[in-house]
Structure formats: structure tokens, C-alpha cells
Amino acid sequence: MGFESIAAIDWSSFPRPWRPYPPRDVAEQLQALAEAATLNQAADAMTALLDSALIDDLENEVLPAAVAAAPILLDIIERGHPRARSAAIDLLWEMLDLPPASEFSRVDDTQTSGFRLCCAIADHIRDRRGMLRVHGQSGQELLTATGRHWRFTVQEVVAADGNEVMVFGTLTGQLPKRSCEAELHRGRTIVAVPAVETEYGGADEDGAAFLRLPRTAGSAVAPGAVLRPTDCAAN
Numbered sequence: 001m002g003f004e005s006i007a008a009i010d011w012s013s014f015p016r017p018w019r020p021y022p023p024r025d026v027a028e029q030l031q032a033l034a035e036a037a038t039l040n041q042a043a044d045a046m047t048a049l050l051d052s053a054l055i056d057d058l059e060n061e062v063l064p065a066a067v068a069a070a071p072i073l074l075d076i077i078e079r080g081h082p083r084a085r086s087a088a089i090d091l092l093w094e095m096l097d098l099p100p101a102s103e104f105s106r107v108d109d110t111q112t113s114g115f116r117l118c119c120a121i122a123d124h125i126r127d128r129r130g131m132l133r134v135h136g137q138s139g140q141e142l143l144t145a146t147g148r149h150w151r152f153t154v155q156e157v158v159a160a161d162g163n164e165v166m167v168f169g170t171l172t173g174q175l176p177k178r179s180c181e182a183e184l185h186r187g188r189t190i191v192a193v194p195a196v197e198t199e200y201g202g203a204d205e206d207g208a209a210f211l212r213l214p215r216t217a218g219s220a221v222a223p224g225a226v227l228r229p230t231d232c233a234a235n
Contacts, residue, residue: 003034006072014065015104016053024052026065033084034076042087049091061101062117064108070095070124077139078131089138096121096145099233115185119228122149126172147174152196152211152227160218167211167221171203181230184220191220196227 011026029052033045051057054066076088096118100106106114115123125132125146132139150173159166175198182193194215203209213221 003031003072003075005075006030006034009068011053011065011068014053014063014068015108016063016065017056017059017101017103019058024048026052026054026069030069030072033087034072034080036084036087037081039083042081042083045084046087046091050094054091054095055098056101059101060098062095062098062121063101064104064117066095067107067117067120067124070121074124074128074131077135078128085135086138089135089142092121092125092142093145096125096142096149115228116232118232119149119151122146122173123151148229149173149232150175150229152209154221154223154225154227156223157218157221158210160221163215163217165213165216165218165221166199167213169209169211170207171209171211172207175202175209182227183230184216185226185228186220186222186224191216192230193227 006027009027016023026049029045029048033042033049036042036045049055049069052065053063054069055061056063070092073088073092077085080088098118100117104117106116107120108114125142129143132143150171152171152175153169154167155169156167157165158168175196179195179197182196184191184193193213195213197212197214199210199212211227
């Protein structure tokens, strides 16, 4: 089974906290998981990956390399042995649920402002929603878990009155029922949004929604901007 993308990534290039011991080799353990065909093989690879440059086991935080590993784990779910698939789903659950490392909390992208690591992992998972839906309850539950890492893409600024903005766009994931804080991404700029409130009953079945942004200047918002939660764990 070919997983050439594992070797194509320079795993040593991702930042991680200093530790007095070297992390487990990510490429080697991902390859071991991809080739696992027994419970013991899958468990050994998963245990090693939980103690690698993907996750800081000391602080219990997810690290930047996990974002690059997410598409590979999704490939393993699609093409791997059932034992390996189950372990890959468990790893994605772990990576999605942990807070981003305090020192390296965002994706390093030279073109856009970096999303938080957990949100970037959630985006990868949602990109493979069709595949995950055919993997039974565990695949569907993983998709559902991405809901709190919501994403709203602004299509139109409907109204801007002083320090309040109404926007129309597409929502992926699940906004909290109460007002929540968010961050607005435009190019390399991140703007704090004190409150996000749904209007007209929330999103329809296609994700189309109107949002109200109190205490936000109209000049900060433009079509193409993306809203993300400030604190996914609070959703």
C-alpha cells in the first residue's frame, strides 16, 4: 500500500517544544500504522504517535505537525486495514480534542493569517466527509466533533451601522446558541470580534446564514473574510 506522502514531508521542520529526549519518528510510525494489520501493530503505532512530534504528551497539547498528519490519517481510514482505520480515527479524535500548543498555536502560512491548529485539523476532516460517512458510527461521530471548530465565510456585508455589522455567508460546523467571541481572518490580519450572534433562525440546510457582529467596525469586514471561534473548547 503506497503512502508516498509520508516520506515527502520534512517532519523535522515543524516547531515543537524543547524536551530532553527526542520525539518518536513520525514518518516511521505513520508508515507502521498504514501497514498495520493486527490489533497489536495498530496499538503500537498509535502509542508511538501519541508520544511523537504530533502531540506534546507532557503538556497534553497538539503540535503543528499534526495538521500535516491529518490528511495521511484520513488516507489510512480510507485505504488501511480495519485495525489501522480504527486507530487512525482515535488519533484524529485526540488531535481534534486537544488544545493547540501555547507556543505554536497556529498554522504557519505565508499567504494567509494562520488558523488555530485544531480548526485546521477540523477542516481536513470535513474535506473528507463523504468518505467518513461510509465508515459507520465512528466516522460520523468524528465528523460531528468538528462542529465546535466552526467556520463562517463572509459572502456579503449586508449592513454596517456604526460599530455593528450584519453579514451573509456560509457556515460550516455549529455555532453556539449563545453569543460567542470569534476572530476574523483577512489575508495576514486577524481581528478580534467581541460577539457573534445568529439572525433569522440560524443557518439553513446548505449552511447559508446571517450573522450579527456587535461592537465590530464595518471597515474590518469584507467578502472573503473568515470567522473562526476564539476558543473552540468553550463552544
